[in-house]
Amino acid sequence: MWKVFPKFGLAKFLIFVICALATMGGVWVTSGWSGVANFLNNNGFDVITRLTLPVLIIFIVFTWLMGTYVWRAVWKIPFIGSTLLNQKLCPDLNGTWIGETVSTFTDTDGNPYRKAVKLVVKASFFNFDIRLFSDDKYQRSTVVQSEIYKDHRDGSFYLSYIFESLIDQPVETDDAKFDGSAKLHIRFEENEINLVGVYWTNRCWQKGMQTAGTINLRRSD
Template sequence: MYPLLPWKWLSGLLGLVIAITVYVDDVGQWFGVPVPDTMVIRLLPLILLGVFSGFFGPTGYYAPWRMLWRLIPGLNRWFPDLNGVWVGTTNSNWPTVKKLVETALSTGKVTEQDLHDTPEQRDAMAVQITNSLFTLRIAAGLSSTDGESHSITAKPWRHQHTDRIHLSYVYEQHTSNHAATDEETHLGAADLALTTEDVSRASGTYWTRRSWRTGRNTAGTLELSRLEPRKAKDMSLRDYAAAHKAKITD
């Protein structure tokens, strides 16, 4: 998540590390504590790097930086804590794709207006986001299938004009009990934009290359909200998605 930090912060941090390394022996002399040059050159950079990594590197609920962020929520404006389970809905163009395929296999006709008026397919989904200063991983599960997806690359970025934080990622989905016209594994991509006023909400779009050779690849929209800051060990993402589907269909 470090790409979200302003470059002035990063350069300032680097300058601070250099200043500490250069002047630590002088500070030690002021307090009557000799600091050998060997320690300054060899050990101090490693100590500073270890402290920095130990503070910002972990992703667990009790990670030092996450505890500080819970005390000072305003820090999420610059570097948000997105860890936990998110639930929401997908709206897919699959009914439109299906209508096109069925028409191609028959003698019937379909107009562009018919395709435009075809309602999207709505489904519940659950997403687990894992992030720290150095890490961003995204996994997802749907209520309608037993497939789960995992990001193979993910990058956060900040929009130059709206200042909204985006998460853009490529994912791989595995579906074990897939239909004959489906694929066991396919790639997809998504772009999520966090709500400016509340980083616990996000929306965006996705695309897939699922069965693209026969024109069955899909696209759609996503809407998510953060449900809890850590995933329960006895629940899968599909369990979360199924529970959310029951809630929104009641």
């Protein structure tokens, strides 16, 4: 999620926090603004040196708490968080998403192959991780890279990921291992968020049987 935020604005915010902590520490040590001159004339610079480490530690702890836990509470504030921050700054996708994929691969009757899937998202300001599961247990998929980003051309948010699938007992015409990727549009529809997009794989590409398809997911918790 760190990648989504405007870097210049975020840098200004972090600098402001550091300066505020340093100022509060300085004012506290000098017993108010009136003691600044006397403070500097005595052993002020030595005290400042000793304050640097505590201020840095406080800043790191503050940033970690904000980026890991506090931000989600802010994002749940009616309208400010749930609407403005979620739709304009960065959506909170934490949770379990369920839905289905519809593949270009067809069954013996010529119908598109459908599969129920589940997506689990764990996100903070510093990390973004997803896990992909299918209900049929035929294959195991591991997401090797994932990210959420904003398309500044139209302001839309997207979730993209690359995955690796393993099949322990593939049928004769299938591969035991293949790779794929997906790009999902994060859609805000009324009071809910849907993930809608496409995926593609290199499954059996040597035989011209590589597959693609659509994905439609909704939050289940």
